[in-house]
Amino acid sequence: MARHTVRIALAxxxxxxxxxxxxxxxxxxxxxxFAFVPxxxxxxxxxxxxxxxxxSGRAVRIFYTGENVRPDFSTCDWALTFDYDExxxxxxxxxxxxxVRLGAGRDxxxxxxxxxxxxxxxxxxxxxxxxxxxxxxxxxFDVLSRYKPVDAPGRCRxxxxxxxxxxxxxxxxxxxxxPGHKVRFMSPYKFSIAFENASYPxxxxxxxxxxxxxxxxxxxxxxxxxxxxxxxxxxxxxADYPSLxxxxxxxxxxxxxxxxxxxYMRESWLPGNQLTPYLDPARILARFREMFSAR
Numbered sequence: 001m002a003r004h005t006v007r008i009a010l011a012x013x014x015x016x017x018x019x020x021x022x023x024x025x026x027x028x029x030x031x032x033x034f035a036f037v038p039x040x041x042x043x044x045x046x047x048x049x050x051x052x053x054x055x056s057g058r059a060v061r062i063f064y065t066g067e068n069v070r071p072d073f074s075t076c077d078w079a080l081t082f083d084y085d086e087x088x089x090x091x092x093x094x095x096x097x098x099x100v101r102l103g104a105g106r107d108x109x110x111x112x113x114x115x116x117x118x119x120x121x122x123x124x125x126x127x128x129x130x131x132x133x134x135x136x137x138x139x140x141f142d143v144l145s146r147y148k149p150v151d152a153p154g155r156c157r158x159x160x161x162x163x164x165x166x167x168x169x170x171x172x173x174x175x176x177x178x179p180g181h182k183v184r185f186m187s188p189y190k191f192s193i194a195f196e197n198a199s200y201p202x203x204x205x206x207x208x209x210x211x212x213x214x215x216x217x218x219x220x221x222x223x224x225x226x227x228x229x230x231x232x233x234x235x236x237x238x239a240d241y242p243s244l245x246x247x248x249x250x251x252x253x254x255x256x257x258x259x260x261x262x263x264y265m266r267e268s269w270l271p272g273n274q275l276t277p278y279l280d281p282a283r284i285l286a287r288f289r290e291m292f293s294a295r
Contacts, residue, residue, distance in 0.1 A: 007039040013048040026103030066098040082202040094287045099209035108269045115265040126191040130156040137195035144248045186214035196222025234267035
């Protein structure tokens with residue numbers, strides 16, 4: 001199958017060495033259909049939310065962010081963000097959450113019959129893998145730690161060596177193998193604290209996804225509409241509890257009751273154990289085709 005050539009430049013991302021493959025490598029089917037060719041005279045400019053200038057010229061501008069940032073359509077022709085399309089209602093916006101960009105899909109389909117096997121492999125209590133201070137995340141770490149120690153290998157509340165054998169938390173965070181190391185680190189734990197940096201409709205990053213991949217019971221705070229993305233009975237949502245103390249008490253209750261823990265772990269991660277529209281490769285590919293035929 002002949003691929004459509006896309007002359008493109010990247011700008012205002014976290015690394016000047018970033019490529020389209022590095023940004024969207026979790027969506028391999030895109031590269032079956034598009035050949036992205038870096039160009040100083042591009043037809044398309046893909047840019048992020050970091051400070052900096054954009055290339056001059058008449059290229060189509062596509063904004064992408066993995067942060068809790070709204071698109072400014074006075075500076076872009078298309079936008080890929082966390083916002084729900086049904087809320088933003090802009091014909092050139094497409095919801096592409098970070099967990100989707102990173103490759104979530106059929107790996108989130110769950111076999112409930114394995115719940116007992118999963119529980120048998122749990123040897124540790126709870127992890128907290130973060131590098132930035134944020135509230136109420138830090139406070140919940142402190143509250144839950146009154147019940148049992150919570151393991152934290154990241155720079156935030158660090159009480160363990162960094163993940164993956166790297167020398168510092170920063171090295172481990174940005175190393176190429178970090179996501180895999182992170183998931184492997186989390187796998188022996190019964191619970192994972194998966195609080196976002198902020199709470200905003202649609203803002204669901206990789207935190208919940210990584211906890212699910214590791215087969216832990218996520219403790220979540222962030223997107224108030226997260227039930228659109230994931231089955232709300234498969235994790236603990238802080239919004240369902242009157243206080244962080246009440247949430248911690250529920251974690252302790254589940255920790256002491258294997259039958260209750262198994263009840264959660266038998267629940268599918270995705271509603272109906274089926275891919276949501278946000279994870280649908282055909283839908284994503286159709287939108288990229290629309291964007292890259294815009295000239």
